[in-house]
Amino acid sequence: MSVSPPVLELAEPPSLARELLRAAVARRPARPGEVPRLEVRLRHFTPDPRQLALYREVCGFPADGHLPLTFPQVFATPLHLALLNRPEFPYQLLGMIHVRNHLRQYRRLAEGATLSVLAWVEGQREVRLGRELDLHTRVEEGGVLVWSAVTTMLRRLPGTGERPREERPASASAATSEEDVLFAESRPAPWTVPEDTGRRYARASGDYNPIHLHALTARLFGFPRAIAHGMWTVGRCVAEMGAAAEAPALTLSSVFRRPLLLPSRVVFQTAVQRDGAVAYRVKAEDGQPHVMGQLTPGASSEDLDVDVPSPSGRGSG
Template sequence: MTTAHIRELRNAPAMLPLFAKAVLRAGVKPGKSPALPDIGVRLRDVVLDQKHLATYRKVCAFPADKYLPITYPHLHAHPLFMSLLLHADFPFAAMGLVHVRNRITQYRRINEREQLDVECRFGELVQVEKGFEFSILTSVSTAGELVWESESTMFRRGGGTGGGQDRKAPATPAPVTDFEQWKVPGDTGRRYGAVSGDRNPIHLYPLTAKLFGFKRQIVHGMWSKARCLAALHDQLPEGPFTVDVQFKLPMFIPATVKFAHEQSAGGIDFRLLASDGVKPHLSGSVQSAV
């Protein structure tokens, strides 16, 4: 994963100043023809903190072993994401962006003692029906070997192509009957925010979430993905594999949710649903990457 304009960082950017800058840039307007800057950032020799890793495992319910949970490298990419979103040439305000899809490919399991080189850059920007979608591409290497990469797709509402009003609503599926039921406490957003550094107000308290139009706090999408994969931990492939998810309806917490999964051709399909077993919070699949 390379680009002509990669900036080397000595340290991971501190999240609190980044969020303050996001507030200051909240009024940024994209103009008629927004374009992404051809930039990226790289952080070398990231040493993993065992206490931090243990806390992440506890928050997301991963078992302890000598390998990183597949979603864990995303935490080290997040400050790099934010530095890209707050670049002077980025055409949108970071506040209000919605994470709609995330795809991770793990080429081999990463030992928790390995040092990591993390690089993030912008992918493509596409105008869609209700606004714009763009991707942030991340690669993680150790000793020059690519071991992990991801694509996070973000959505910005407004300025879309329009149309689609005559589209028929899909038929309502039957409630799932084979599932695990989970209780998601109201402090999950604060706990995940503390370990991830993503302390977006919409995830913290009812009052802070209401300031941004939510009736109460919602859980992080990447917590939902991690929690699903923790539940599937013993079924994940030993070799290279890809986990692709779509984030759907927000999960207001506290909540009761249902996790359902089934074997599919070459992998596993899974869903995280509201307490009615119908409304989707997340859908995803695990597929071999061989």
């Protein structure tokens, strides 16, 4: 029986820029490997007020005394990278793709709150384009769960893209048509996304991945221009939803469809559902979606679809 590596205990958040540099110089085997349970924990952490102010400014959130719904993802991301940079993790971090995000807020967090953060990864699953794995995050205040997330990453592997596509809709255009019906009564809001959006969000988040900064550095990784951070797009959408995103308990699900090149003109749309949920999407001028998701009122720990460690065991205390 294999023994899980010890929990990585941190006294302060790791530097995201330093973790990206570690990822750039790390060497990992090209072949697939097992993903063991890896955990990192940060106790007694208070978000940086300056970073919060920069985040509000670039995403459009008001300074209302509370953390925006999506902000915990920002201070959790350096912990995620610290996990994926551990020698036990089998894949190269650079090149992994953020494909989905599912987060729950159980109550609004005051901006000066003292928090404990636990993040972990374990296992993977085979998909058409390679391997998917889930990064789990649990945020507590005073030992009580207040925010959680599942961040799904894709690692492309050679030869996987050519396998037969299974469980694919009969027509991609049919799926697009269903989305268009959903947003048929929505009033489109045009956005102009400036060329410096990636650099501004990098200052707020610490994510200085070169694909987001300049066209020149993005071309080194196969992009014609720099691309916006996916979580900037999600944060901007949540800020645009106003009061709907200010409820105490919320669930937000997001799917990243294709990169948003900088600069761009895009369209933001929302559609209120009968149950009070708000569907949203950001689409390009050619009609193809960049991000699509749903904001739902309510969140309960009972319906968590993640393996939450017990506070008496590996959980945060």
